[in-house]
Amino acid sequence: MRGKKFFSILLALAMMLTLLSACGGDSADSGSDSTASGSGGDSSDTVKVGVLLPLSGSTAYYGGVQLDGIEFCVNYINNNGGLSSLGGKQIELVTQDSASDPETGVSAFEKLVEEGVVAVIGPYNSTVAAATVPLAIQYQVPYIIVNSTAENFMSTENKYVYRTNTGSTDGDNMWTLIIQYLNQVRSDNPTDKIAIVYDSGDWGTAAVNTWRENAAKMGYEVVVDEAVTESTTDMSTLVNKIKSADTDLVITACFSAATNLLVKQMSEYGCTAKVAGLGGGVGDTEFIENCGDAANGVLYSAPWIPSYGGAGDEATALAEEFNTTYGYEMTMEPCWGWLGMATIINAIEDAGAADREAVADALYQMDVDKSDWSLWFSGYDGVHFATEGQQNSVFGDTGVRYNNNDKLGETDGMVLVQVQDGKWTIVYPTSYNDGADTIQY
């Protein structure tokens, strides 16, 4: 009797394991270990490119919008003759869900590798990036990192992993310029007391690091320095600290709930410090709506997006087409998705073959400037990963650059916007306003 029970149990167990390995995917037909070969992605008449994004879990929304940008880019190329140097072959996207989780991301990445993709783009979450970058190096698959801004990626020099968005440090360099600008505008009331409020996760902590480090050098004093979480329910104490320290500027790198709470409670408690967001909740489409009047005056260093204008005719037309197709304006994530995907496409074209090694080499030598189609929606100066043979895109450094990094000047990579009368308005570079200083104090 007991034996029969055991038997049925163990049989079920065996069935389950078999079911798992079968349902693990449709790659049961990938006979040989496709990691060994250098080529990949060349099957029938399409070239496969892998996409690893969070399509479920806590950051599913961002994964979804980034995928929109990537798909939009692929459709654009496919509808305009495909890959010309490969005889017009179409690009086929193979998408895997990382579920916002490193462990799932690892097996999803491996799935893509098995599918024979020629390159992978992703993964949005820094934690998934940390877990999958070593895999790209190990399996020798070109990997374009988009949107992960944390600085500390794998430290092995290699030619497979690249990043096409700015890391936190570049953003901070931008902010250094902005502080100079603010002081220039308000020389009678310079910004010298700063509060730092950041999300305790990896992005938030990294984003404010440079601020802290540069404090003494730049001549300002950090009077409040606190981490918060998304589940923080009340910031009245923090706001009071900020207020009593006579803070001039609050730098914040938090997500939606925390940002909204901070802005609203600062308004409630009558704290008049300026708020500047480094991203996160400030960039949410519902930010202004959620905070109401309290949002007025909030500054944001936003990556340039098409709606800021000056993109050129074809780009503007495409941006409108995106709006019609997907139902929302092309914001930061889809723009960066376009850039990353376009860079891969450029590399494939340059390589002339759907071969991982060739594509990796092409990426290493990539050097395009502003006029290239890949940069239509990003406002960067160019895409260039290696300088004089030196690989500079692995340690969280990036292949995209701003125009002027070391002096106050025009820079097209990012803009400084401010909420004025319930709308985001560009205040810097002043060329958007015909040279006038429109910032409101």
Place this chain on the structure above:
Amino acid sequence: MKQKKWILPVIVLLAAILLPVVFHIGLSNMSILISVLLYMYWASSWNIMGGYTGLFSLGNGIYIGLGAYLTGCLFVYANLTPYAGMLVAALLTGVFSIIIGYPTFRLQSIFYSLATFALLGMMKIIFTNFQTIFGVNVGGSNGFKFSPGNDPLNMQFSSKMPYYYIVLGMLVAVLLVSHWITRSKRGFYFRAISANEGAAASLGVSVLSLKMQAQFISAFFSAMGGGFYCMFISYVDPSKMFGVELSINVMIMCVVGGANTLWGPVIGAGLIYTINRIVTMYAPSSLNGLATLISGLILMICVFFLPGGLIPFLADEREKRAMSRRKATLQKQSGGGGGIHE
């Protein structure tokens, strides 16, 4: 009879050993298999404490996370090979579990559970907010990572197969220990505590000491699993290790399968993981989080309709059918001679 019982598990074990050799299993499917085995392992580890002894801990992640961090740190900073590192980490975690457990064992069971939950939360805050702990850099909220290499002496393999066999071996080990619990006198005492603590005390054994032993063993194994995980992924994420999800999921797997049984955790883990996987794969991305919803519903349904879990339920059904068969046979035997006709 005893010999017959051993044959089947051995056959299954052989099948599991030969599986990756006979079938060529792709990379990512290997990862899935390894994950399943690891969860089965963790569910079985928790079972020792929560199922057999009734120490309903909601903070399993404490031990898993500690095992992961300790193993990783010993490897990176002390160059201690993970094979030894895992054991050391497990021992240290076991001791830690007793230290924090000691004051909580006296509590009413529900408060013990809440205390473990509170401790889990504390660990999460500590590990996500502090970059260095006791002077060791553990990465803070970025997590603890190191380069994966190809160094079999240090548990770093370029292929997945060795990992598979290691975790399979660990699973066998924890099942053997669980089996020993169901058979031995000490195990009997563990289960007595779970059933009725007062009565168990009257047996003349130190309930406190037994609880400590159970907790130590359970934490030891959980931590070893954490160490394995660390070497497998080369990355420890504090919000995942010390997060509520991992602990609750492991507990659910054990409970749904059947806490207090040997195969319950294994079956439960396989079932829940498979369901999760299938749902995440085939659910439209607009239905975000469907897998968690289904897990929650499964737990609710299981608790209400199948108290004790799947295995006891199946066993009961089997017994019931056997009983009714016996009844029918008896009736046939006795009904013939009575001469009573309808």
Place this chain on the structure above:
Amino acid sequence: MTVSILTQALIDGILIGGVYAVIGLGLSLAYGVMGVVNWAHGEVLMVSMYISYYLTKFAGFDPYLTALVNILVLGVVGFILQKYIFNRLINRGKAAWRDILLFTAGMSMALQALFNLLFGAEVKSVETRYSGMLELGNMLVSVPKLISFLLAALCCAGLYVFIQKSEMGRALRATSQDRITAQLMSINANLVYCVAFVISLGIVGLSGALLTPFYSVNPYVGVSFCFKAFIIVAMGGKGNIPGAMLSGVIIGVIEKLGGAMVGDNLAQIFIFVLFILILLVKPEGILEKRVRG
């Protein structure tokens, strides 16, 4: 760290503590009368906050009036849950608390996932006409928090009167002390349980409305509230209303003062430590007489 910051923190702590108290009270009642630990207590709060949010934002309700809707809806839900599910689980015997804990844990997971599916994970908050600050000297007192505190205190007082003076209240107390004897005195234990759970969830419904003017809601907002509710149960004692009130305020104050000193994030550690201390030192509640033996 100036005195004014600390005093301000103290005031905020007391105000928010009142709401914590009410939330904890709901759990305390359920635990006191029937030994039910509702792991999904926070999620019930979350549901009620969503109801209040949508009614306030899209149907133009006054946020405090949504309490009536919440109480009604959650009362009905509570009745159904207790009658058809928890009563059956309780009758299973000694290990019933484990089953209830597991069931409600499943409920909690399912509710979070369900609301995430239905409404998305974004945080939602609504502007109400209850805003602004009162100035007391150079201290600022948030008007909605003050109103919520007063309503919470009122609710506690009302409940206290109900439990002490009314027939049903007596039945509740009797059943929580000794179910068997209460049944011998012809008290229908199952009915009493239903009443207790209805009150428990009803209180949570009220709290959801109280929080809406100054809190935002997302599917996971219940988690930290639930934890504080557990602390209140442990600190305040089973079904002990003054105990819950006091505990709530203590928790609120520690949270805010701790926040003033080390930051809100790390102040959570204080809360955890407090919880563990209470469990170790006086798990039956700080206002309860020490149980010997």
